[in-house]
Amino acid sequence: MEAKGFHYSRPYNRYNGEREMLFYLPSVKYANYLNELPQLKDMDGRKRVEMGISFDKNYTVEQIKAMLPPGVHPVWYWVDTYSNMKPYIASKMPDGSVVDPFPDWASSVYGFGVHPDRNDVSEKDFLSALEYGVHHNRKYKQEFKRIYDYLRKDKEQPETSDVRLFGVVVTGTAESLKALQGQPYVKAAVMGATVDR
Template identity: 40%
Template sequence: MNHDFSDELGELGKLGESEEKNFHKLLKKTKRKTMLRNVIISVICTVLVMLGLLIANRALLSHSLNTAYNDMYHYKLISDPNVNLGNIQSVDGIWNGTAEFQTYKIIEGIPLPWSEKNIQYNVLNHFSLYNGGYSPLSVTDPKMVEQGMNFARSYNMQNGQRELLFYHPAVHYTKMLKEVSELGQIDPEKRVELAISFDRSYTSEEIRAMLPEGIHARWFWVDTYSADYVKYLGNVPYLPISCSNVFGYSAYADQEDKFENNEEKFIEFIHAGLKLKGNYDFEYHQIFDKLRDGKAEPTKEDVQNIGVVVTGSPESLQALQAKSYVRAAVLGAIVEKY
C-alpha cells in the first residue's frame, strides 16, 4: 500500500517537472516572439520615420528653393540691364541644397547666354548667393587710357562680351564714352546692344517716340540715387556707373514686345519686392524711399528715366550720333545675325 502511494508521488513529481520544462520552453518561445515583434516594429518605425524625414526634407527644400527663385526673379525685374532669368538646376542634399540659375540676353531676337548664379538654401528657408560668385573680367583698354579714362573695362566672364556702363545726368564727368562713332567699324550683319545715358530724364513714352526707326528700347534706367550718392559720383568724375549698380525695368513684359512696361510697372515691381522681405529688402526700401521723397506713396511722375538700353543693327544705331539727348553711349553685347 505504501509502495503504491510512493509510486504515485513519483509519477506526480515527474509530471510536475515535465510541466515546468514545458512552461519554461513556452516562456522562452514567447520571449523570442516578443523580441522579434519588437525588432520588426522598431525597424518599421525607423523606416517610417526616415521616410517621413526624407519627405519633409524634400518638401522644405522645395519650398526654400521656390522662395529663393521668387526672390531672384523679382529682383531681376528691376536690376541687371537687359538680362533675363533662364533655366534652373538644383541638387538637394540632407537639410540643404544648391541651385544654379542661368541668365541670358536677347539682342534683336538672338539669345546670348550671359552668366550663372549659384545659391545655397536649407530647410529653414534660408538662402544666399555663394561667396565668390559671378564677377566680370576687368581689362585695361589702351584707347581709353589715351583719352584719360583711367579705369579698367568690364567684360563678361563667360563669353567675353562688354558689360554696360552708365553716366548720371547730374554728374559733371571729365570724360565719357561715346561709342556711336565706332558702330561703322562693326560688321553690318552683327546686331548690337548699346547703353544710352540721357542729358536729362524722359518718360517711357517720350523715349519710345524719339528713338529713330530700327532702334528698339529694351530696358529703361531709373534714377534711384540719393543726393549723397550723386555727390559721391561727382568726386570720381571719370568713373561711370557699372551695370551692377543701376536699377530700372524692361521695356516690355514679354519677349514678343506686345505688352509695354512703364513707370507704373516699376512701382509695382518695387511693391512686390517689399512684400517678399527677402535678400534684397534693403535695396527695395532704398529705392522706395528715394521715389516717394517723403510722400506716403510714389507716383509715376517720380520715376525718372535717365537712360535706356537699345538694340539694333550697327547702321540703324548710327542714327543716334546726331541726337542731342544722347549724352553718352556705351557698347554692350554684339552677336551674329544668323
C-alpha cells in the same frame, strides 16, 4: 582708353567675354564720356548690337519711344534711384590730385525692361516690382525700401511721375543704331553684346 585720358577701364563680362555697358548720370560731370557710336561705321551693318545710352536729362518711357529713331528698339530703362550722390562728387586726394567720379556698371544700376510676351512697358512696371520687393523680398528688403522711400519723397507711395529715366538699353542692327549719332539727348553711348544676325 588710357591713351585718351580715361582713368577707368572698359569692363567685360567674366562669364561670356562680352562688353559690359557703362552708364553716366546726367547731373554729374565726368572727366571723360565713352561714345562708341562712331565704331558702328566699321562694323558689318547687319550685326545685332546692344547699346547703353545715357541721357542728358531724365525722360519718360513715352518720351524715349518718341525720340528714338526707327530701327532703334528700347529694351531696358534705367531708373533714377540715386538717394546718395556723395560717391559722384570729385574728391581731392592728400597729394592734391583729384579723383573724378566713375560711371556705373550695368550690373549696379536699376531699371525695368520689355517682356518676351508683351511689348508694352511703363513706369508702372517698375513701381509694381518695387512694391512687391518691399513686401516680399527678405534678402534685399532694405534696398527696395530705400528706393521706394526715395521715389515717394513725402507721399504715401510713389507715383509713375516719380519714376525718372536716365538712360535706356537699345538693340538694333549696327546700321540702324548709327541714327543715334549726333542726337542731342545722348550724353554717352556704350556698346554691350554684339552678335551676327
